[in-house]
Amino acid sequence: MKKTRHRHINFDEEDSALSDSLSNKTNKHSYRKTRLVDTKQTNAETHEGIVIAGVGALWLVNVMLNDYDKSVTTIECKAAGIIISEHQDASLIAVGDKVGIELQNNETSYTGTIVRVAQRYTRLSRVIAAKHKTEQVVVSNIDQLIIVMAAAEPFFNVRLIDRYLIAADKGDLEPIICINKVDLMPLDFIKEQLSVYTTLGIQIVLTSVKQKVGLSELDEILCNKSSVLSGPSGVGKSSLTNALLGENAQNTRNVSETSSKGMHTTSFVKMFALKNDGYLVDTPGLREFAIWDLSLDELPFYFTEFENFRHNCKFNTCTHIHEPDCAVIEAVHEGLIHPERYQSYCNIRESLLQ
Numbered sequence: 001m002k003k004t005r006h007r008h009i010n011f012d013e014e015d016s017a018l019s020d021s022l023s024n025k026t027n028k029h030s031y032r033k034t035r036l037v038d039t040k041q042t043n044a045e046t047h048e049g050i051v052i053a054g055v056g057a058l059w060l061v062n063v064m065l066n067d068y069d070k071s072v073t074t075i076e077c078k079a080a081g082i083i084i085s086e087h088q089d090a091s092l093i094a095v096g097d098k099v100g101i102e103l104q105n106n107e108t109s110y111t112g113t114i115v116r117v118a119q120r121y122t123r124l125s126r127v128i129a130a131k132h133k134t135e136q137v138v139v140s141n142i143d144q145l146i147i148v149m150a151a152a153e154p155f156f157n158v159r160l161i162d163r164y165l166i167a168a169d170k171g172d173l174e175p176i177i178c179i180n181k182v183d184l185m186p187l188d189f190i191k192e193q194l195s196v197y198t199t200l201g202i203q204i205v206l207t208s209v210k211q212k213v214g215l216s217e218l219d220e221i222l223c224n225k226s227s228v229l230s231g232p233s234g235v236g237k238s239s240l241t242n243a244l245l246g247e248n249a250q251n252t253r254n255v256s257e258t259s260s261k262g263m264h265t266t267s268f269v270k271m272f273a274l275k276n277d278g279y280l281v282d283t284p285g286l287r288e289f290a291i292w293d294l295s296l297d298e299l300p301f302y303f304t305e306f307e308n309f310r311h312n313c314k315f316n317t318c319t320h321i322h323e324p325d326c327a328v329i330e331a332v333h334e335g336l337i338h339p340e341r342y343q344s345y346c347n348i349r350e351s352l353l354q
């Protein structure tokens with residue numbers, strides 16, 4: 001018998017979209033009760049769909065209403081007061097989720113209510129709300145995380161790249177680094193700065209939406225896969241989305257507004273179907289990325305280049321920060337571990353202690 005969790009939620013307070021967190025709105029502890037139920041007992045007549053966006057308290061869900069023409073209809077849905085969830089994550093609904101919805105027919109159009117959320121097979125999660133640390137699933141059930149940074153304006157942030165790489169590992173996503181705006185910086189400089197990631201086996205794609213560079217390479221990477229674009233604001237995620245879709249699906253920042261800081265052009269997560277059978281998710285820019293469910297003990301394991309050295313540390317409990325005869329620190333001094341990667345390790349460790 002398939003067991004699922006049965007949750008009672010107050011959907012007015014449900015953590016509905018990334019936009020909520022961007023405005024520092026915390027997911028107040030809504031009333032949730034969990035018990036195991038047999039899905040068969042509660043399985044009302046539902047349609048299967050995929051959540052493609054979350055806007056305020058509403059979710060847009062793509063549903064195939066009839067099997068004959070295979071056409072997809074996007075239906076505005078609210079979350080039911082009771083939702084059967086097969087996953088254990090704090091964010092009950094996220095873009096990418098497979099959901100069951102009950103349809104309401106309103107003369108001219110349909111609306112829906114989400115009553116069931118399926119198990120997630122991958123996720124991009126982060127921590128929201130500094131005081132009450134809560135998981136936010138930015139997107140679920142995708143294959144690849146495209147970490148988008150700009151060559152300049154704003155200059156790429158390797159600390160953030162290293163955080164994303166851990167989140168990708170934890171969420172079972174294949175990470176790919178995309179450096180956009182390469183028209184603003186010599187290619188050799190960018191390649192040299194990021195060579196450590198090539199050494200670590202991570203694919204890097206260099207693009208310029210402005211000069212139409214690298215777009216076919218990126219297109220190939222996305223082909224037949226589902227991918228999310230994530231990175232700081234203003235790096236060109238929505239510009240890339242439009243270029244790849246071949247249409248102006250997303251607003252991008254106006255050129256005259258590029259100097260203004262702290263402004264996000266994209267305010268909610270949205271999934272698009274690509275021409276070649278893949279899916280692409282555009283997300284709002286993030287200034288920082290706190291990794292969900294990461295412990296101090298497991299942190300060194302996410303720095304795979306430490307692996308060859310950490311067994312030679314004097315103490316087997318070595319944190320690789322201050323201990324004498326630390327083989328990891330020695331490897332940094334000998335140029336065998338990249339100092340920027342080591343710095344990221346120290347920074348993430350520090351943030352976990354807070």
Ligand SMILES: Nc1nc2c(ncn2[C@@H]2O[C@H](COP(=O)(O)OP(=O)(O)OP(=O)(O)O)[C@@H](O)[C@H]2O)c(=O)[nH]1
Nearest residue numbers: 208209210234235236237238239252253265266285
């Ligand atoms: N020079 C240059 N500018 C670019 C390129 N791609 C995008 N831009 C510009 O960068 C600015 C930001 O682009 P967006 O696509 O809105 O950035 P975003 O990452 O979606 O930003 P948020 O939605 O705020 O997260 C716009 O003014 C774009 O025209 C590029 O390849 N080269």
Ligand SMILES: [Mg+2]
Nearest residue numbers: 237238265266
């Ligand atoms: Mg955008």
Ligand SMILES: [Zn+2]
Nearest residue numbers: 313318320326
């Ligand atoms: Zn050590």
